[in-house]
Amino acid sequence: MKTVIAGAAVLSMLGVFAGKAHAADAALIRQGKAAFDYHCAACHGTTIVSGNRHLPGTEALIVKYQGKLPGALEERTNLSSELVKYFVRHGVSVMPFFRKTMVSDTELDAIAAYLSRNDHSGTDTHDSGRAQ
Amino acid sequence: MLPPGVSAEEFAAATAAFKEAVGEAHVYTSPEDVALYQDAYDVLWGLPGQRQVSAGVAPTSVEQVQKVVLAANRHRIPIYPISTGMDLGYGGSAPNLSGGVVLDLKLMNRIIEVDDKRHFAIVEPGVSYFDLYRHIQDRGLKVWIDGPDPGWGGPMGNSLDHGVGDTWGGYRDHFYSHCGMEVVLPNGELIRTGMGALPNAKTWAEYHYGVGPYVDGLFAQSGFGVVTKMGFHLFPAPEAYRSATVFAPKRLDLIPLVEQMNYLEHAGIIAQPQYGSPMRAVVNQAAVQAVLNNPAGWTDSEIDELAAEHQLASWSCQIQVFGSPETTLANLNYAKQRLQAAIPAATFKDGVFQRFPLTSEQKAQVPHKPSLGIPNLEAFRGRTPESPAPPDGHVWFSPVIPKNGESVLEAQRAFSDALRGVDLPTREGGNNPYTPFNAPSTWMFRAFVFLSGWPASKSNPQQNKQVYDIILKLIQVAADHGWGEYRTPPAFQDAVVKAYSFNNHALLRYQQLLKDATDPNGILSAGRYGLWPKHMRQLDGLWPAYLAKT
Numbered sequence: 001m002k003t004v005i006a007g008a009a010v011l012s013m014l015g016v017f018a019g020k021a022h023a024a025d026a027a028l029i030r031q032g033k034a035a036f037d038y039h040c041a042a043c044h045g046t047t048i049v050s051g052n053r054h055l056p057g058t059e060a061l062i063v064k065y066q067g068k069l070p071g072a073l074e075e076r077t078n079l080s081s082e083l084v085k086y087f088v089r090h091g092v093s094v095m096p097f098f099r100k101t102m103v104s105d106t107e108l109d110a111i112a113a114y115l116s117r118n119d120h121s122g123t124d125t126h127d128s129g130r131a132q
Numbered sequence: 133m134l135p136p137g138v139s140a141e142e143f144a145a146a147t148a149a150f151k152e153a154v155g156e157a158h159v160y161t162s163p164e165d166v167a168l169y170q171d172a173y174d175v176l177w178g179l180p181g182q183r184q185v186s187a188g189v190a191p192t193s194v195e196q197v198q199k200v201v202l203a204a205n206r207h208r209i210p211i212y213p214i215s216t217g218m219d220l221g222y223g224g225s226a227p228n229l230s231g232g233v234v235l236d237l238k239l240m241n242r243i244i245e246v247d248d249k250r251h252f253a254i255v256e257p258g259v260s261y262f263d264l265y266r267h268i269q270d271r272g273l274k275v276w277i278d279g280p281d282p283g284w285g286g287p288m289g290n291s292l293d294h295g296v297g298d299t300w301g302g303y304r305d306h307f308y309s310h311c312g313m314e315v316v317l318p319n320g321e322l323i324r325t326g327m328g329a330l331p332n333a334k335t336w337a338e339y340h341y342g343v344g345p346y347v348d349g350l351f352a353q354s355g356f357g358v359v360t361k362m363g364f365h366l367f368p369a370p371e372a373y374r375s376a377t378v379f380a381p382k383r384l385d386l387i388p389l390v391e392q393m394n395y396l397e398h399a400g401i402i403a404q405p406q407y408g409s410p411m412r413a414v415v416n417q418a419a420v421q422a423v424l425n426n427p428a429g430w431t432d433s434e435i436d437e438l439a440a441e442h443q444l445a446s447w448s449c450q451i452q453v454f455g456s457p458e459t460t461l462a463n464l465n466y467a468k469q470r471l472q473a474a475i476p477a478a479t480f481k482d483g484v485f486q487r488f489p490l491t492s493e494q495k496a497q498v499p500h501k502p503s504l505g506i507p508n509l510e511a512f513r514g515r516t517p518e519s520p521a522p523p524d525g526h527v528w529f530s531p532v533i534p535k536n537g538e539s540v541l542e543a544q545r546a547f548s549d550a551l552r553g554v555d556l557p558t559r560e561g562g563n564n565p566y567t568p569f570n571a572p573s574t575w576m577f578r579a580f581v582f583l584s585g586w587p588a589s590k591s592n593p594q595q596n597k598q599v600y601d602i603i604l605k606l607i608q609v610a611a612d613h614g615w616g617e618y619r620t621p622p623a624f625q626d627a628v629v630k631a632y633s634f635n636n637h638a639l640l641r642y643q644q645l646l647k648d649a650t651d652p653n654g655i656l657s658a659g660r661y662g663l664w665p666k667h668m669r670q671l672d673g674l675w676p677a678y679l680a681k682t
Contacts, residue, residue, distance in 0.1 A: 042262070042283070042509045053496040060514030060522075089168065094514045094522060096172030096220060100165060101158075101190045101238035101258075 025113065032114025035107040036074070043095070046072040057095065074114075078121035081112035133166075133184050135210050135231040143186065146207035150189045150233075153199035158239065160188035169217075169234045171224035173525030175586070175600055176623050178593030183226035183622060190236040194314070194322065194360045200235060201358065202320040204655045211235045212657050213358045215257035215289025218282065221528045221585070221621070222293060228622040228659035235358065244361060245337075248273040252311065252337040253287070254363045260286045261507040275366040276505035278303040283507025288362045292352045294619050296575030298502040300403045300454060303367045304575050307352055312336040314361035315351055318651035323357075337363025353619070354643075355657025356650060373504065374460035375452045375483030378471050379410070379445035383435045383568065386447050387537035388474040393449060394535055396470065397577075401463050404503065406450040409569035411435075414442050416563060424567055429549060435568045447571070450483065452503060457487070523587030529603050531610040532579045532618045533572070540572050542613070543582045550609045554602065557587050557595050581618065607631060622659070626679055629662025637674060644669070 036044075043057035055072075062071030070076055073084075085108055091097035103111070134143050151159045160166060169185040176182045189211070191197045204211045210232040217225030217238065225234060241258030246268060253275075255264060261279040264287060268275060278297035280290055289295075291306035303309050313325045323329070325348050328336040340346065350356040380389050393405040414420055423434050439446045451467050453460040471478055486494070486504070495501070501508045514522055533539045547566035556562050565584050572580035584606075586599045604627055610616065611631035620628045629640060643663055647654075654665020659676070670677040 043512065047496070051497050052499045054510040056509060056512040056514050059516065063515045063517055063520065089164070091172055094512055094525060096218075096224070096525075097168050099168040099188065099217065099225065099236065099238070100160065101188070101236050102217075 028110050028113045029117050031107075032110035032112070032117075035103075035111045036114055039098075039103055039107070040073070040111065044073045046074045060093065076115065077118040079115045080119055080121070081109075081116040084108075084112040084115045133186050133231050135186050135233065136229065138207070138209060138231075142207055143209070146203060146209045146233075147187060149203035149207065150187070150200055153203060154189055154191045154196045158190040158192070160190070160236075161186075169225050169236070171220070171226035171621070172590075173220045173224060173527060173588045173621075174226065174623070175527045175588045175596050175603075175621060177588065177590050177596055179596055179600075181623060182230075183228070184230045185226060185234055186231050187233045188236050189233055190239045192239045194240075194316065197235070197237075197240075197316045197358055197360055198320045198322065201316055201318065201655070204233070205318070205320070205653050208653055209233055209655060210658045211655055212660075213237060213257075215292070216260055216284065216286045217289070218260075218285045219289060219293055219295075220282070221526050222619055223621045226622070228625065228657065232658065237358075237360070240360065243267050246271075246273055246275065246366070247337075248275045248366075248368075250338060251275055251366045251368050252363055253277075253366055254312070254337050254361060255287055256361060257288045257359065258286065259288070260284055261290075265505075265507050274369040276369050277507070278306065278309070278367060278505060279502055279507045280306075281502055281511035282509055283502075284509065287364050288359060291362065291364070292359060294353060296581075298404055298500065298575065299505055300367055301397070301400065302577050303365065304404060305577055306364075307349075308577075309365045310348070310362055311338060311340050311365055312361075312363035313348055313351060313359050315357035315359050317357050318355075318653075318656050322360075337365075350646070353661045354663060355660045356647065357656070367505065369488060370454035371488060372457045372460050373452065373454055373484070373486045373488070374464050375450055376464055376468065377448050377450050377481045377483060378468070378475075379479045379481070380447040380449075380475050381439065381445050381477050383432045383439070383446045383541075384537075385475050385478070386540060389447055389449060389471070389478075390535065390537040390540070392467075392470050392474045393451075396451075396467050401453075402467055403452040403454055404574050406452070406500075406503075406574060407571035408448045408450075409446060409571055410444040410448055411439055411442065411446060411569040414438075414444070415567055415569055421563060424548070424564065425552070427552070429545065429552075430568055445479075446569075457485070460485070524590045525588040526585045527588050527599065527603070527621050527623075528619075529584045529586065529606050530581050530617050530619055531606075531615040532576070533582050533615050535572075535578060535580050540570075540580065540582070543615070544568055544570055546609055546613055547582070547584070547606060550605060551602070554605075555598065556602070557598060576618075582615075625659070625661050626675060640674060644674075 043055060045055045058071040088098050088103055088108055147161060166185050166187060169188050171183055174182055189200055191200055210229050212227030212232045213235040214225045215237050227234060237257035239258055240256040242256045243259055243264060244254040246253045261277060261283040264277055278299040280295050280297050291310045295306045297304045312328045315323050326342040327333045327339050329342050351359050396402045397405060420438055423430055423438060453463045468480055495506055498504050533543050544566060548564055551564045551566060573583050589595050603624055607627050616631055617628045640662060647663055648666050654667060658665050664676055668676045671680055
């Protein structure tokens with residue numbers, strides 16, 4: 001009985017922690033969406049590129065992937081947190097690297113959490129991006 | 133990396149003082165953090181002259197800036213202030229003097245005031261054009277901003293680099309349209325310029341001069357102080373916009389075209405004229421290149437024949453008008469009448485009519501958003517179907533030429549001749565970027581810029597050297613014709629300033645006199661636009677010794 005109670009308590013605690021972790025993730029992802037809109041969307045937005053509307057980052061990735069992957073980063077399902085952080089701090093092609101006064105580590109954590117929220121590719125995601 | 137001439141012990145003491153001033157979290161010394169202060173578009177990337185940084189220091193208040201400046205003086209540390217540091221193509225966030233400490237003002241990002249009745253704003257260095265635009269839009273204020281093509285820079289840094297934009301008249305010259313500064317001097321003292329010198333001033337951002345000598349120009353493209361606040365005149369939000377394009381068939385039609393546009397613009401009838409040549413669309417065709425690459429050069433009649441063969445006009449110019457629906461129509465019709473009288477064969481194509489404010493979708497579909505005061509990043513082109521392997525970055529060559537057709541034609545020929553036979557980067561197929569179809573840029577109100585963009589690479593130092601040599605050559609060609617650059621990356625600032633040599637560099641020597649008196653330790657922005665501190669001027673009393681090799 002004691003074991004059962006203890007087990008139930010552990011499960012309950014795990015549930016609480018899992019709930020808290022989930023809530024924390026959700027909050028981080030919300031922060032990440034806001035930070036993405038502020039820092040990244042002018043180049044990497046999702047809105048359809050048409051007419052006179054240009055999103056240089058999204059357009060470049062559409063050309064790169066030729067339909068095999070979405071051009072919009074928010075629609076990707078294979079971006080790891082590490083990969084997002086790598087590109088922000090190292091740049092790629094015409095995209096420069098960004099100082100920590102431009103995009104802070106806290107903001108970058110949130111952006112990375114947001115863009116990797118649908119990452120189903122496991123841990124080995126570097127190749128798909130580093131090819132850029 | 134250490135600043136030149138500074139021992140590891142001294143640098144450690146300085147770093148401790150900087151941490152004391154701004155807090156440990158805002159002093160960046162790790163290699164990975166410091167690397168972020170390099171110029172991502174450095175044309176000398178991978179070459180000996182590539183600018184390196186020893187540390188970044190990011191204050192959040194004027195008092196912290198003063199403490200950093202005083203500490204830099206005590207320890208003789210070269211510091212280099214930046215605002216947003218996004219001046220890519222003209223130097224980015226890296227200092228002229230390799231090993232300097234970047235004084236990063238990005239975290240000072242308050243919008244102090246925006247007044248939409250008297251039409252001005254006062255901002256701190258870290259405010260971007262996007263920030264100011266959002267602030268105005270969120271509050272429904274009836275003013276526009278004038279920004280450059282990329283909106284991630286800010287009003288202060290751009291104007292202090294003599295940056296330019298695309299809306300109406302003098303607003304496009306961002307230093308001209310600034311009004312009032314707050315500056316931390318090299319000795320740590322705080323001044324306010326113009327009316328700001330009056331305690332409790334009520335017109336700091338409206339009347340430029342106050343009384344007595346006007347000193348604001350000292351703080352642009354220079355190292356005379358750290359600007360911490362700045363006022364700007366803003367364009368009252370117009371009611372309507374209307375555009376049309378005039379097409380002029382012959383090459384020499386450019387002369388009356390510019391003359392008429394100058395009249396219309398300088399009289400306040402039209403906004404920015406945007407020149408172009410429809411022949412740009414066919415410039416890379418073999419038959420066209422054959423004419424352009426003739427060792428003897430091209431003739432005007434050959435260019436006219438090419439245009440006629442392609443059934444294209446030699447020139448186009450977009451006419452833009454702001455005002456009410458009625459006045460925009462009247463002004464546009466008046467402009468067309470004058471142009472038709474001056475160029476009888478000219479044709480016109482009506483453009484767009486917009487009433488403001490625009491919806492989000494209307495904003496998204498504006499072809500050139502800076503012309504309507506909308507910040508964006510659309511000028512950047514990464515990978516496109518036409519350019520599947522774009523360069524990592526670019527640098528600009530930006531000579532100022534007179535605002536007439538004759539000078540445009542002369543500049544086309546001068547720069548094209550200079551590059552004929554020169555091994556050119558493969559961008560644009562390795563073709564000469566200067567052709568009879570290059571049009572002038574009209575950001576400045578009273579002069580043209582005859583711009584060319586050149587690739588910069590993080591992986592191809594050989595090409596970087598090639599570009600570096602070409603731009604040095606173009607600077608000399610420009611100087612030989614009486615044209616000077618208005619702005620240039622650190623890699624070329626000494627060469628550009630050397631060309632401004634009237635009366636044995638009398639202007640530079642006067643600037644040095646002021647610099648030595650106000651910054652005796654030479655800590656601020658050493659070498660910015662050729663202004664080196666006294667202890668580094670071994671060559672003719674003007675330049676560092678190492679420049680003898682360049």
